[in-house]
Amino acid sequence: xxxxxxxxxxxxxxxxxxxxxxxxxxxxxxxxxxxxxxxxxxxxxxxxxxxxxxxxxxxxxxxxxxxxxxxxxxxxxxxxxxxxxxxxxxxxxxxxxxxx
Amino acid sequence: xxxxxxxxxxxxxxxxxxxxxxxxxxxxxxxxxxxxxxxxxxxxxxxxxxxxxxxxxxxxxxxxxxxxxxxxxxxxxxxxxxxxxxxxxxxxxxxxxxxxxxxxxxxxxxxxxxxxxxxxxxxxxxxxxxxxxxxxxxxxxxxxxxxxxxxxxxxxxxxxxxxxxxxx
Numbered sequence: 001x002x003x004x005x006x007x008x009x010x011x012x013x014x015x016x017x018x019x020x021x022x023x024x025x026x027x028x029x030x031x032x033x034x035x036x037x038x039x040x041x042x043x044x045x046x047x048x049x050x051x052x053x054x055x056x057x058x059x060x061x062x063x064x065x066x067x068x069x070x071x072x073x074x075x076x077x078x079x080x081x082x083x084x085x086x087x088x089x090x091x092x093x094x095x096x097x098x099x100x
Numbered sequence: 101x102x103x104x105x106x107x108x109x110x111x112x113x114x115x116x117x118x119x120x121x122x123x124x125x126x127x128x129x130x131x132x133x134x135x136x137x138x139x140x141x142x143x144x145x146x147x148x149x150x151x152x153x154x155x156x157x158x159x160x161x162x163x164x165x166x167x168x169x170x171x172x173x174x175x176x177x178x179x180x181x182x183x184x185x186x187x188x189x190x191x192x193x194x195x196x197x198x199x200x201x202x203x204x205x206x207x208x209x210x211x212x213x214x215x216x217x218x219x220x221x222x223x224x225x226x227x228x229x230x231x232x233x234x235x236x237x238x239x240x241x242x243x244x245x246x247x248x249x250x251x252x253x254x255x256x257x258x259x260x261x262x263x264x265x266x267x268x
Contacts (some may be wrong), residue, residue, distance in 0.1 A: 003215050005112055009116065012203070015200070019123055020199060020201035021190070022194060022195035025189065026187045028174055031170065032122060047149055051216055059151045066154075069162075074256040075259065078257075090177040094168055
C-alpha cells in the first residue's frame with residue numbers, strides 16, 4: 001500500500017486526538033483522545049515497517065504500545081472513578097482543589 | 101486503481117470521519133461508539149499494511165477490551181437518569197489553533213522526507229514468523245509486558261477499591 005495516505009491518516013488522527021484532549025471537558029473523553037493519538041503512532045510504525053526486508057520490529061513495537069495503552073486505560077479509568085466518588089463530578093475543570 | 105486500493109482508502113476515510121465524529125458529538129455514549137468504529141477501521145488499515153497479527157490484536161484488545169472498559173467507566177461515573185449524557189466543550193480557540201499547528205507542521209515535514217514506495221514483502225506477512233519472533237528475539241519485552249499488565253491490573257483494583265476517609 002502507498003505510504004503517503006497512511007501518513008496523512010496518522011497526522012489527521014493525531015491532530016483530532018489533540019483537539020479532543022484540549023477541548024472536551026469530560027475526563028473519559030480526554031482518555032478517548034489519548035487512545036486516538038496512540039493509534040496514530042501505531043499507524044506510523046506499521047507503515048514504515050513495510051519498507052524493511054525480513055524485519056518486524058515496527059509491528060512488535062506497535063503491539064507493545066497497545067499493551068501499554070491498555071494499562072494506561074485501566075489505571076486511568078480507576079483514577080477517574082475514584083475522583084468521581086470523591087468530588088461527585090467527572091468534569092476536569094471542577095477538580096481544582098490544588099489551584100492557587 | 102484496483103479494488104484493494106479502494107477498500108484501503110475507504111477504511112482510511114471511515115477512520116478519519118469517525119474520529120471527527122468523536123470531536124463533534126456532544127453525547128458521551130455516541131463518542132464511545134464512534135471510537136469503536138474508528139478502531140475497527142484502523143484494524144482494516146493494519147491488514148492492508150501487512151500486519152495481520154497487529155490487526156487481530158487491535159480487534160481483540162482495543163475494540164473488545166478498551167471500548168467495553170470505557171463504556172463501563174461512563175456507566176459508573178455518570179448519574180444515569182434517562183437523559184442523554186451531555187459533554188460540554190471549552191477552549192475551542194486554543195484547541196483548534198494547536199491542532200491546526202501540529203497538522204501543518206507534520207504535513208510540512210512529511211512532504212520533505214524522501215519516501216520510498218514499499219515493495220510487496222510477503223515474508224513479513226507470515227504469522228508463523230511472528231510467533232517465532234515473539235518467542236525468540238522479542239522474548240524479553242514479551243515477559244516485561246506480562247509483568248506490566250499484572251502490575252496495572254493489581255494497581256487499578258487497589259485504586260478503585262480502597263476506602264476513602266473523608267474528613268468532616
